Amino acid sequence: MKRFFNTLFRVVLPAALLLAACAPTEPAQPQVVEKTVEVVRTVVVTEERLVEVEKLVTPTAAPGRQTIIVALSQAPTSLDPADHRSRQSETVIRNMFDGLVTRDTSNGVHLEIAEEMNWLDEQTLEVKLRQGVTFHNGVEMTADDVVYTFNRIIQENMIEYPDPHTSPRKGLIAPLMSVDKVDDYTVRMNFNGPWPPAMQLMVHQQIVPMGYLEEVGTQGFIENPIGTGPFKFVSAQPGLEEVVLERFDGYYGGAPDLAPVQPACVQGAIFRVIPEASTRVAALLAGEVDIIQAVPAELIDTLSQTPGIQVKTAIGTNPKWMEMNVNKPPFDDVRVRQAMNYAVDKDLIIEEIYGGRAVALPGPLSPYNNYVNKSLQPYAYDPDKALELLAEAGWTDSNGDGLLDKDGQTFSFTLDTLEEFRSLAEAVADMFRAIGIDASVRFWEYSVVREQLLAGERLAYLDDWGDSAFDPVGHFEAKWHGFQTGTPYGRGNFSTYNNPRVNELIVLGETTNDPTERQKIYDEAQQLVYDEAPAVFLILPEEAEAASTRVQNWEPAADGRINLHDVCLGP
Amino acid sequence: MEATPELETFWQRSAYLWRIRLRVWRHNFTEFLGELRNHPMALLGGLVIILFFIMALFAEQIAPHDPVRGNLRVRLDPPSWIEGGSWEYPMGTDAQGRDLLTRIIYGSRISLLVGVLSVGASVLVGVFLGALAGYYRGWFDTLVSRFADLLLAFPFLIFAIGMMAFLGPGFTNLILALTFKGWVEFYRLVRGEMLSEKTQEYVEAARVAGLSHPAIILKEILPNIIQSVFVLGTLRMGHMIIMEASLSFLGLGIPPSIPAWGSMVAAGRDYMLVAWWVASLPGIAILVLVLAINLFGEGLRDILDPRLKVDV
Numbered sequence: 001m002k003r004f005f006n007t008l009f010r011v012v013l014p015a016a017l018l019l020a021a022c023a024p025t026e027p028a029q030p031q032v033v034e035k036t037v038e039v040v041r042t043v044v045v046t047e048e049r050l051v052e053v054e055k056l057v058t059p060t061a062a063p064g065r066q067t068i069i070v071a072l073s074q075a076p077t078s079l080d081p082a083d084h085r086s087r088q089s090e091t092v093i094r095n096m097f098d099g100l101v102t103r104d105t106s107n108g109v110h111l112e113i114a115e116e117m118n119w120l121d122e123q124t125l126e127v128k129l130r131q132g133v134t135f136h137n138g139v140e141m142t143a144d145d146v147v148y149t150f151n152r153i154i155q156e157n158m159i160e161y162p163d164p165h166t167s168p169r170k171g172l173i174a175p176l177m178s179v180d181k182v183d184d185y186t187v188r189m190n191f192n193g194p195w196p197p198a199m200q201l202m203v204h205q206q207i208v209p210m211g212y213l214e215e216v217g218t219q220g221f222i223e224n225p226i227g228t229g230p231f232k233f234v235s236a237q238p239g240l241e242e243v244v245l246e247r248f249d250g251y252y253g254g255a256p257d258l259a260p261v262q263p264a265c266v267q268g269a270i271f272r273v274i275p276e277a278s279t280r281v282a283a284l285l286a287g288e289v290d291i292i293q294a295v296p297a298e299l300i301d302t303l304s305q306t307p308g309i310q311v312k313t314a315i316g317t318n319p320k321w322m323e324m325n326v327n328k329p330p331f332d333d334v335r336v337r338q339a340m341n342y343a344v345d346k347d348l349i350i351e352e353i354y355g356g357r358a359v360a361l362p363g364p365l366s367p368y369n370n371y372v373n374k375s376l377q378p379y380a381y382d383p384d385k386a387l388e389l390l391a392e393a394g395w396t397d398s399n400g401d402g403l404l405d406k407d408g409q410t411f412s413f414t415l416d417t418l419e420e421f422r423s424l425a426e427a428v429a430d431m432f433r434a435i436g437i438d439a440s441v442r443f444w445e446y447s448v449v450r451e452q453l454l455a456g457e458r459l460a461y462l463d464d465w466g467d468s469a470f471d472p473v474g475h476f477e478a479k480w481h482g483f484q485t486g487t488p489y490g491r492g493n494f495s496t497y498n499n500p501r502v503n504e505l506i507v508l509g510e511t512t513n514d515p516t517e518r519q520k521i522y523d524e525a526q527q528l529v530y531d532e533a534p535a536v537f538l539i540l541p542e543e544a545e546a547a548s549t550r551v552q553n554w555e556p557a558a559d560g561r562i563n564l565h566d567v568c569l570g571p
Numbered sequence: 572m573e574a575t576p577e578l579e580t581f582w583q584r585s586a587y588l589w590r591i592r593l594r595v596w597r598h599n600f601t602e603f604l605g606e607l608r609n610h611p612m613a614l615l616g617g618l619v620i621i622l623f624f625i626m627a628l629f630a631e632q633i634a635p636h637d638p639v640r641g642n643l644r645v646r647l648d649p650p651s652w653i654e655g656g657s658w659e660y661p662m663g664t665d666a667q668g669r670d671l672l673t674r675i676i677y678g679s680r681i682s683l684l685v686g687v688l689s690v691g692a693s694v695l696v697g698v699f700l701g702a703l704a705g706y707y708r709g710w711f712d713t714l715v716s717r718f719a720d721l722l723l724a725f726p727f728l729i730f731a732i733g734m735m736a737f738l739g740p741g742f743t744n745l746i747l748a749l750t751f752k753g754w755v756e757f758y759r760l761v762r763g764e765m766l767s768e769k770t771q772e773y774v775e776a777a778r779v780a781g782l783s784h785p786a787i788i789l790k791e792i793l794p795n796i797i798q799s800v801f802v803l804g805t806l807r808m809g810h811m812i813i814m815e816a817s818l819s820f821l822g823l824g825i826p827p828s829i830p831a832w833g834s835m836v837a838a839g840r841d842y843m844l845v846a847w848w849v850a851s852l853p854g855i856a857i858l859v860l861v862l863a864i865n866l867f868g869e870g871l872r873d874i875l876d877p878r879l880k881v882d883v
Contacts, residue, residue, distance in 0.1 A: 353646070433639065441827055
């Protein structure tokens with residue numbers, strides 16, 4: 001019996017570890033060593049956190065923690081406002097750095113560091129800066145900093161660390177040619193032509209301190225970043241798994257339109273990365289964190305009924321689709337691509353997977369985009385029509401095995417996607433299987449699959465592409481313009497779709513100022529993409545965030561940003 | 572007593588020898604079954620293993636639903652014994668509305684196949700190299716032993732993760748990755764046994780009788796140590812199954828379209844708070860099968876080779 005228990009423990013332990021989402025290691029000597037290392041590391045982390053919290057909570061503070069802790073779903077990639085392309089980075093950065101303009105939670109753009117902005121003509125923007133704005137090191141922000149910030153983004157190879165490279169945010173402000181200083185508090189921005197979405201896209205650029213950056217370089221800057229925002233940097237874990245910020249008492253108050261205009265309410269903020277949704281929720285329930293990002297749809301109802309927890313949703317800005325390689329069979333036939341659109345029951349997915357908190361995409365743009373083509377309706381769920389179109393294209397079940405085939409080839413493909421889209425991708429694949437297409441799902445790392453996608457080596461890819469500016473620019477040219485290396489055009493074009501007329505319209509739309517004219521241009525472009533269906537246009541889910549009820553004055557933003565400036569922590 | 576058979580030709584002699592061998596084996600097996608009665612836990616383990624094998628072999632006949640096709644309308648339905656569950660889906664459904672019982676049944680195929688194939692391949696490689704190295708020694712022994720030491724320096728899982736990341740997910744690659752390190756244990760066992768057996772008198776006798784070296788290895792020594800290999804093989808099988816589950820859990824093992832227990836646990840962990848069964852039931856399946864294999868393996872060790880010290 002004793003032996004039985006020995007065995008039981010030896011076996012149950014690894015299996016239980018597996019259950020607890022931890023992969024067991026070999027119960028040999030090396031494993032002991034490894035575990036020890038793990039424990040030591042954990043202890044170090046705990047100690048560091050304790051130290052930070054002690055430092056931030058002054059003895060005069062109200063009872064209860066006055067440092068707000070936010071759980072992010074992914075780690076930020078950088079704390080340099082000019083050197084990232086991720087929403088998580090921007091969420092953290094925009095609590096430390098302010099821009100010329102900012103956006104409220106309902107997509108209105110407001111002046112922040114800029115006091116006044118005037119278009120002198122169609123392509124010259126004069127910006128008057130607010131006076132008395134200081135960086136966290138006490139130096140006043142002037143026109144030099146603004147000129148430096150934009151030059152660092154638009155000029156080639158301005159970021160020298162780790163290797164000289166051009167800012168990945170250049171594409172977000174591509175038409176900006178140069179920035180001139182007029183006087184200490186005035187700059188002029190020269191664009192290469194009319195650029196309608198300038199205001200919406202300027203929100204995504206933040207001002208950095210010239211003097212400090214020139215002194216410490218990019219490497220020194222990302223180790224200890226300094227901005228003009230409501231929070232200043234204290235420390236960060238390697239890999240930015242945790243970023244600790246402290247209130248900046250010298251803050252000018254932020255956008256005057258967005259009350260309250262004063263330094264931040266809480267004494268500090270900690271951004272902690274918890275990749276797994278259920279762990280994030282558990283951390284919120286345990287009171288370890290105050291706000292969590294990306295609440296999975298399954299948990300929204302449960303969480304909102306939990307006492308002490310509030311769940312809020314914002315309209316989404318991450319439309320999702322399955323792009324199909326238009327240059328490879330079987331998807332080189334437009335009838336097949338349309339059939340794929342008819343085969344997916346978007347309403348069922350919205351109802352069952354997203355609990356009704358999503359809308360079907362009417363076409364290549366989100367229905368909330370300012371220039372969506374209002375005459376387009378989402379492809380209806382019509383499996384019969386799908387089969388009809390497939391039969392026209394030559395795909396029928398001629399050998400009676402339940403799968404479609406053509407010239408002896410079975411209709412079979414791999415649907416590539418990322419782990420985060422698992423349930424959507426599997427549901428979509430299952431709907432293809434229902435009409436006799438052998439679809440299987442494969443999960444990738446984005447950095448690995450992206451190269452293959454742009455090279456046209458994959459067949460079908462499901463993912464999303466943010467359009468937080470609510471303008472076709474930043475989005476349309478990335479997904480549906482032919483791919484051109486080194487330009488923003490087609491940088492996310494994973495279907496290898498390349499229609500000269502659409503390309504032409506996209507370029508035209510970027511430089512047309514008249515809204516009616518612009519609408520016409522984008523209407524035509526959307527209609528073309530809709531008809532040629534380089535993708536199965538899927539859905540746009542709402543963004544849901546949850547917080548403890550201690551968190552006051554908090555509202556999730558559609559662009560995914562969590563602005564902690566106005567947020568207070570109650571008792 | 573039977574009459575002395577004709578032993579004129581090679582075939583006649585062979586047939587005679589085989590008849591005797593079979594009789595010995597049958598005797599040993601009957602004795603083994605008798606011994607098993609004194610090891611109830613091993614017996615239980617054996618029965619559970621047989622059950623899982625039957626499940627895997629007749630998955631098409633047993634499973635109530637399709638393992639791949641789902642029905643979103645019934646997604647995350649609870650098991651039948653919980654309120655809201657139905658007998659239509661005895662163990663509930665996963666996030667795609669697929670029957671969990673069906674997927675667990677089909678998943679046993681992958682687990683058992685990986686266990687048997689990876690251990691089988693490891694045994695082949697390990698015994699072959701171990702026998703040569705232990706019998707002939709020399710530079711071959713040094714070379715292979717140092718390489719084996721090198722492999723032993725890596726924790727198995729870390730090593731397998733690296734190999735799978737290099738090879739890419741897939742069934743064949745998984746077996747390759749597991750075998751690439753799995754053979755070392757068998758190599759060390761067989762080499763060690765070889766070293767001690769080599770000095771035994773019966774080996775010297777065989778040598779004097781004029782048997783060639785390969786014949787001594789194959790016919791004299793290996794039959795004497797194959798029981799230890801068998802015991803170790805059984806015990807390693809549970810380990811290999813956990814390896815496969817861990818790798819599939821990490822998305823590096825079996826492609827997600829094929830039901831495997833490890834990837835089922837991985838897919839279910841997002842729903843832990845609302846639907847615990849999606850991750851837990853495949854986890855329990857892993858636990859039960861591995862527990863059964865190890866109980867059986869330990870019993871086997873006690874019966875066949877009490878002096879062997881193998882840790883699970």
